[in-house]
Amino acid sequence: MLKRQTSTVAALLLLIGVVLAAAPGFVVRNSELRNQPSFSGQVAQRLSPGTAVKLLERRGGWRRVEVKANSRRGWVRNYQVRAGQVPSSVVSDSRDENRGVLSDLASLSRSASGLLGSSGNTSTSQTTATIGIRGLSAEELKAARPDQQQLNQLKRYGATPEAGRAFAKAANLKRRKVNAL
Amino acid sequence: MKRAAGSALATCAGLLAAAIAGNAVAFDLKGLTDKLDLDKLSEGVEKLQYATGKVPRTKEIELGEELSAGLLGAVKLVGDTQVQTYVNQLGRWLAEQTSRNQKKWPWRFGVLDTRTVNAFAAPGGHVFITRGLFVLLESEAELAGVLAHEIGHVLEKHHLQALQKSTRGEVFKDLMVKSSEKNREAIEKLTGAGMALYARGLEREDEYAADRLGVVIAARAGYDPFALLNVLTTIDSLDPHDPDLALMFSTHPPTRERLAQLDRAMEGKLDGYAAQSAPDARFLQIRNRLLQ
Numbered sequence A: 001m002l003k004r005q006t007s008t009v010a011a012l013l014l015l016i017g018v019v020l021a022a023a024p025g026f027v028v029r030n031s032e033l034r035n036q037p038s039f040s041g042q043v044a045q046r047l048s049p050g051t052a053v054k055l056l057e058r059r060g061g062w063r064r065v066e067v068k069a070n071s072r073r074g075w076v077r078n079y080q081v082r083a084g085q086v087p088s089s090v091v092s093d094s095r096d097e098n099r100g101v102l103s104d105l106a107s108l109s110r111s112a113s114g115l116l117g118s119s120g121n122t123s124t125s126q127t128t129a130t131i132g133i134r135g136l137s138a139e140e141l142k143a144a145r146p147d148q149q150q151l152n153q154l155k156r157y158g159a160t161p162e163a164g165r166a167f168a169k170a171a172n173l174k175r176r177k178v179n180a181l
Numbered sequence B: 001m002k003r004a005a006g007s008a009l010a011t012c013a014g015l016l017a018a019a020i021a022g023n024a025v026a027f028d029l030k031g032l033t034d035k036l037d038l039d040k041l042s043e044g045v046e047k048l049q050y051a052t053g054k055v056p057r058t059k060e061i062e063l064g065e066e067l068s069a070g071l072l073g074a075v076k077l078v079g080d081t082q083v084q085t086y087v088n089q090l091g092r093w094l095a096e097q098t099s100r101n102q103k104k105w106p107w108r109f110g111v112l113d114t115r116t117v118n119a120f121a122a123p124g125g126h127v128f129i130t131r132g133l134f135v136l137l138e139s140e141a142e143l144a145g146v147l148a149h150e151i152g153h154v155l156e157k158h159h160l161q162a163l164q165k166s167t168r169g170e171v172f173k174d175l176m177v178k179s180s181e182k183n184r185e186a187i188e189k190l191t192g193a194g195m196a197l198y199a200r201g202l203e204r205e206d207e208y209a210a211d212r213l214g215v216v217i218a219a220r221a222g223y224d225p226f227a228l229l230n231v232l233t234t235i236d237s238l239d240p241h242d243p244d245l246a247l248m249f250s251t252h253p254p255t256r257e258r259l260a261q262l263d264r265a266m267e268g269k270l271d272g273y274a275a276q277s278a279p280d281a282r283f284l285q286i287r288n289r290l291l292q
Helices: A002-021 A103-112 A122-128 A138-143 A148-157 A161-170 B002-035 B038-051 B057-074 B081-095 B140-155 B158-166 B170-176 B180-200 B204-220 B227-236 B243-251 B255-266 B280-291
Strands: A023-027 A031-034 A043-047 A052-059 A062-067 A073-077 A081-083 B108-112 B119-122 B126-130
Touching: A043 A073, A052 A081, A138 B057, A138 B180, A138 B243, A148 B057, A148 B081, A148 B108, A161 B081, B057 B108, B057 B119, B057 B126, B057 B158, B057 B170, B057 B180, B081 B108, B081 B140, B081 B280, B119 B140, B119 B158, B126 B140, B140 B204, B140 B227, B140 B280, B158 B180, B158 B204, B170 B180, B180 B243, B204 B227, B204 B255, B227 B255
Parallel strands: B108 B126
Antiparallel strands: A023 A052, A023 A081, A031 A043, A031 A073, A052 A062, A062 A073, B119 B126
């Protein structure tokens, strides 16, 4: 009985491990695939935004990936890749090839939040946004009149140091000693 | 032995002479201070401190509140207590990792109800993130990175320094004057200058410094410091012609430059704190409330 449970758990863990190891991802900016997690590592290949990769383990700011097209493995900076499938319509922007890959995802979440017009077209968003969330421009900032009621509301939301620590504890976040950069 | 005693005696004599001389100075000083108006003297010292950048805590908080009221006059808080409580608890936990972790610093965090993508800080411990930026984030660690960047601005007094520079410290002196009318006037002038500063932006170096501080504070609080790089990557991918991004792009250094500088500053030093487990369920729940 115990043995069976243990082997089930082991199988589950293995499954999770496989799923994690094989997480699909894609490159979001021009990057260099290196043979070591270090800038002194040799560049094996240059990767352009939209390249499909498998995300493998992470080490510090580095992420090991496997390029889907040729199964080559190597290291890139972690922020140069994202988890998920390559967005179906990679917008190519002649001015800037790095942009575009993620802009689909970003505008997806923005339109889902009603922050953009349904078309996602920003030029019409001012008029087509259905909920009355306003923008915040330089002109609006300079013309603003102080709102004391809103300030009082802000003060009421303030959390005590104890509440902050409880918030951390609930998520098992632990203080660490880190030197300034 | 004899010599040692002799030198000890000499030392005693020296000390005695010094003590007498010291007393004489003290007597002289007392005579001097008797003639001075001590109130005026301390007011003068404080004025000097203002001009050179030392604003007392209470005044800094007061100014920060006025600037926050100004921001909130331009755009209101999201009217959702759960959302605001969440950012305040997270923010307070981050602030706990800094030199301003005592109760006397009233850290306040707010989610602004605007689709504009941006975040702000005001002196004294006021931090704002817009709904437009919040919904672009993917994890609590990313939110921590953004808030910690703004906390960095507060700790380094970037806004205070910019205001002192732009007003040449003149208005700061009036902050101290006892006349409440002059004081009021000074606050109003500084608020006006502060709003113009939000529209104009801080120095580039201040932004880079806040980025470096942000990742350190986030790491101290148990978050993956590299999450701020992810946020910058997301921002870099947005349409630069989107009007909702205009203010942030015009008031910050090029995102790619921020990424490059921060990545370089962090290289190797924070690797041990990466990939920390993040409690994203509660983050996603709050983000969903903002998406509705």
